[in-house]
Amino acid sequence: xxxxxxVDGAIAVITLNNPPVNGLGLATRQGxxxxxxxxxxxxxxxxxxxxxxxxxxxxxxxxxxFGSPKAMQEPNLLSVILAIENSAKPVLAAIHxxxxxxxxxxxxxxxxxxxxxGTSVALPEVKLGLLPGAGGTQRLPRALGVEPALNxxxxxxxxxxxxxxxxxxxxxxDKMAASAESLxxxxxxxxxxxxxxxxxxxxxxxxxxHPQGDAYFQFARNMVKGMSKNFPAPGKCVDAVQAATKGKFxxxxxxxxxxxxxxxxxxxxKALRHIFLAERAASKIPDVPADTPQRAIDAVAVIGAGxxxxxxxxxxxxxxxxxxxxxxxxEALDRGVATIRKNYEAQVKKGKLKQDKYxxxxxxxxxxxxxxxxKDADMVIEAVFEEIGVKEAVFKELDRVMKPGAILASNTSTxxxxxxASFTQRPQDVVGLHFFSPANVMKLxxxxxxxxxxxxxxxxxxxxxxxxxxxxVVSGVCDxxxxxxxxEQYGRQGGFLLDEGCTPAQVDKAIEKFGFxxxxxxxxxxxxxxxxxxxxxxxYLEKPDMKYSKTADLLCEKGxxxxxxGAGWYDYVPGKRDAIPNAEVVKMIEEHRKxxxxxxxxxxxxxxxxxxxxxxxxxxxxxLEDGIASKASDIDMVYxxxxxxxxxxxxxxxxxxxxxxxxxxxxxxxxAQNPLDDAKxxxxxxxxxxxxAEGKTFN
Ligand code: T1G
Numbered sequence: 001x002x003x004x005x006x007v008d009g010a011i012a013v014i015t016l017n018n019p020p021v022n023g024l025g026l027a028t029r030q031g032x033x034x035x036x037x038x039x040x041x042x043x044x045x046x047x048x049x050x051x052x053x054x055x056x057x058x059x060x061x062x063x064x065x066f067g068s069p070k071a072m073q074e075p076n077l078l079s080v081i082l083a084i085e086n087s088a089k090p091v092l093a094a095i096h097x098x099x100x101x102x103x104x105x106x107x108x109x110x111x112x113x114x115x116x117x118g119t120s121v122a123l124p125e126v127k128l129g130l131l132p133g134a135g136g137t138q139r140l141p142r143a144l145g146v147e148p149a150l151n152x153x154x155x156x157x158x159x160x161x162x163x164x165x166x167x168x169x170x171x172x173x174d175k176m177a178a179s180a181e182s183l184x185x186x187x188x189x190x191x192x193x194x195x196x197x198x199x200x201x202x203x204x205x206x207x208x209x210h211p212q213g214d215a216y217f218q219f220a221r222n223m224v225k226g227m228s229k230n231f232p233a234p235g236k237c238v239d240a241v242q243a244a245t246k247g248k249f250x251x252x253x254x255x256x257x258x259x260x261x262x263x264x265x266x267x268x269x270k271a272l273r274h275i276f277l278a279e280r281a282a283s284k285i286p287d288v289p290a291d292t293p294q295r296a297i298d299a300v301a302v303i304g305a306g307x308x309x310x311x312x313x314x315x316x317x318x319x320x321x322x323x324x325x326x327x328x329x330x331e332a333l334d335r336g337v338a339t340i341r342k343n344y345e346a347q348v349k350k351g352k353l354k355q356d357k358y359x360x361x362x363x364x365x366x367x368x369x370x371x372x373x374x375k376d377a378d379m380v381i382e383a384v385f386e387e388i389g390v391k392e393a394v395f396k397e398l399d400r401v402m403k404p405g406a407i408l409a410s411n412t413s414t415x416x417x418x419x420x421a422s423f424t425q426r427p428q429d430v431v432g433l434h435f436f437s438p439a440n441v442m443k444l445x446x447x448x449x450x451x452x453x454x455x456x457x458x459x460x461x462x463x464x465x466x467x468x469x470x471x472x473v474v475s476g477v478c479d480x481x482x483x484x485x486x487x488e489q490y491g492r493q494g495g496f497l498l499d500e501g502c503t504p505a506q507v508d509k510a511i512e513k514f515g516f517x518x519x520x521x522x523x524x525x526x527x528x529x530x531x532x533x534x535x536x537x538x539x540y541l542e543k544p545d546m547k548y549s550k551t552a553d554l555l556c557e558k559g560x561x562x563x564x565x566g567a568g569w570y571d572y573v574p575g576k577r578d579a580i581p582n583a584e585v586v587k588m589i590e591e592h593r594k595x596x597x598x599x600x601x602x603x604x605x606x607x608x609x610x611x612x613x614x615x616x617x618x619x620x621x622x623x624l625e626d627g628i629a630s631k632a633s634d635i636d637m638v639y640x641x642x643x644x645x646x647x648x649x650x651x652x653x654x655x656x657x658x659x660x661x662x663x664x665x666x667x668x669x670x671x672a673q674n675p676l677d678d679a680k681x682x683x684x685x686x687x688x689x690x691x692x693a694e695g696k697t698f699n
Pocket of ligand 1: 021060063064098100102105124128130131136280
């Protein structure tokens, strides 16, 4: 039963019990209305309490039901709330821990509300590209006041119950319980107290006005427009709350309903809902049970105090885990610690970090020049120079000194993890933790599973990733894992586009208009063109027949490595990030074209975007076939969290699904006709061809 019913004296208690967060799925909604009818039919029952079992009152409508007929099937949430309001006996919501979305809307339909302190209260629908669709935009302004309600609805952020209870004139909470533990007893007492009170108070009957009226909402609309580029929902939240101030409750409800249904079908909302589930699905590994025992990680060691080592160390310090950093020379250690200190001090200066927190984190950091000092660490992460010989020396040393059961992790981004594991006697303890620079900022973490990596090591690092607030995605072992293997094809297309007639600025502008944070050339200037140059030299030695544009090599031969040399594809003024097109570079590209005998052609933005994005999709389909990634949504998470793919498009695979895989394959067959492109690459991966032919999707 997902809505349990019991009578305690003269009080009926309905307990939502739909783990993990009492999502208001169809069965739960049905359970509530059945229990309400039962309580109203039982003369011995004088009042009714609704509460939630486990770690939530309710996390809202069941997101997993969206898009299925169940979501709208009667009794839908509106009907359940109406049944509560129309109950002849008083209905109280006893709220604790989490009360969000439809859960809060359900509570707002009750006649009374008692909350435990510390409850996270929110209407987070806007984060799913929606707005509250069961009266939240009409009742919360009446219960809390227009401005605090609008702030909550537009931000979607949780507010603690005790803070809301302090708002002057608020009618959200009639009572605050002393604690979560005493909530049940206090709710029963409160129910007995109001059992005979009539008329039953209804939030819908409360007044709803704003002194500045339309002027306020115009101000709110302008504010929201600035922060919600590409997302329609926040602006619609303002419209719905404004409708609440126009008087008639029912009219406001129909405005909310119309907007809600329209938003439900927008690509932006589908993308955000996909991301919500994809982020959580990424932490699940098909063949590693959720209850796999984990190794305790109470102390971490990091090898290398460079940019990556320092950034990696900060993640663990931020999570309260002590870190010991090892370097070869004292001055390298001093430099690394100074950089960590500088990063924290910058956060303290911006008010993002309290001084005492900063000092506490620094107190968890220690350094050493000797491997012997690492023997008590539960996990070690090496972030040394990206060269297999160096990795071999480090892992042989780690194998010698680390205690049995310690996890040996490599931050390698391009080398073979299985080879690295073979340098030790304990390949089952070796795993890849590919952080993205800057490691203390980027949320993405590729967890590279070696052929012999133990399942409990995988379970441990996935759970640790959550603790250090990373979105972890499991990758198998291949050149470039998931993200960098895909970006190679994306970069190749960028080069071909230059050879065929584009300038770097034209390519960047087209894909930035599509929504990428940075186009391929600005991004390469930021990362350093010499990085790609070194990888190309190594990679194309192994694949001499691989076709690619030589323009990037010509650029590097001129020493134009990007922002770090003040010049790359673009010029840069010291201290500024603006990418200034450079005529010399354009001329270099033109001359290169001439040398190839290519007559430049005008290439549309649409073709630029399709070739860049579909090159990601096709390579991703191969990655899925090769078992390097276990699900398409994992690949979306990699590109959203690590490569600036626009959130409102939900990732390359979600975007391809929305375009239609048949259309993607059609476009690819056109690109394959282009003699200057790589016809072989544009043969659709068998998985992609099959899904397209069957009219199916990746996700
Ligand atoms: N529906 C279905 N499953 C949900 C869920 C929900 N609303 N919320 C969480 N889960 C699952 C989640 O997928 C994961 O499942 C597990 O619970 C733990 O989640 C009409 C239409 C509640 C603060 O947007 O913010 O109401 O991966 O890892 O860190 O107006 O989950 O274990 O299988 O996040 O403790 C509005 C979204 C819905 C709340 C708990 N509600 N959830 O955080 O656990 S739309 C939301 C959260 C709506 C009405 C509209 C958080 C949490 P699994 P978790 P957590």
